[in-house]
Amino acid sequence: MDWNLLGLSFAMVFISELGDKSQLAAIALSGSGKSLRAVFLGTAAALLLASFLGVMLGEGLSQVLPMRWVKGIAAIGFVVMGLRLLIGGGETEAEDEPSC
């Protein structure tokens, strides 16, 4: 096991992901407070799968996937979630206090 490489990759990804859009999305989605565990699992699984594909496919990824379409679909998804929060704000359920 190359501990240097492990630490380096951890540090690089950790620093570059801090305050990045996926973390902001995690903050936004968990703050609106439906189910924290689902938000955490969804975010972590998506990030792990994305980086797994990146490591395995390498440079070929951008040739396999039409990046413009992928990003465009993601943007639409974020718009839908954002609008759902902004417009459907009245239906806040009185859920029990989240434990964190």
Added chain:
Amino acid sequence: MENSSLPSASATVTCEENPTCEEVAICEEKVVNFPAASDVLIETEQSLLVDSIATIDPDVVTANNVIETQKTAWQKYPAVQVFLSTFLTIFLAELGDKTQVTTLLMAAESHQPWVVFAGAGTALVATSLIGVWLGCWLAKRVSAQTLEKAAGVLLLLIAAQLCWEVIHL
């Protein structure tokens, strides 16, 4: 005919307590193998059904029940919905992101993709854990309505950033 005013209620009760209406189909399969015995079975069950639900078609009753259970199961687990929507949007947004480019470059340079994946993976789990924890921390201190507005605006800003990336790709 007096029973016809509350047919659905009595029918639902029968199906839950004594699921004969769903088992009729299974019994009909048995007809092929054991004609004599299953004929008797079907006759008794059908007479039970006819007694209890009068003029209601058993197929309709079961279909209604199935629809109702599916609806409640979906409403019971909004967490699945949250998980799927979070997973899909973040996965698509992160594909081809700078983090992914960093990891794939490191993996290619070092020829040890699993070590790079382990490091990157723990970092990603850590950042998402911090993100969720921060959101939860905020939820305790800021009112739900303010936070929902802020979260909605934040998600729209992320969408705008993605659109910008699409244009300048």
